[in-house]
Amino acid sequence: MELDGETLREIVVSVVAVSLFIVAVVVIGTNYGGSNLDPTGGLALVASIALFVVLMALVGVFLSR
Template sequence: MDIDAEMRRKIVVSIVSVGAFFALFVGIGATYGPDLGETGGLVLVGAIVLFILVMAAVGVFLDE
């Protein structure tokens, strides 16, 4: 089964987006420690919202 160039591009963009999200989570954990506290919790929720918005933008970009 051959994967065409457009499908490879979609796969790479998706993997990079999820990898960046994972790195952001690790960074938040390293900054705020195991007990996130109130501020860390808000940052974590903000990161999740940012991830949703970025993935929506990536979906629109890849749909073109």
């Protein structure tokens, strides 16, 4: 099965965006208390989720053009 350029670009951009989110969650988890997040870590985690949603929306707009 051969992938065309557009499909390959969509896959790469999506994988990079999800990888950035996973890295952000791991960094927040290790910097703010491990399994017991302090309130600052919880706020950082919520912010990373919100940024991920905004990033995926921007990726969707970028890929739709």
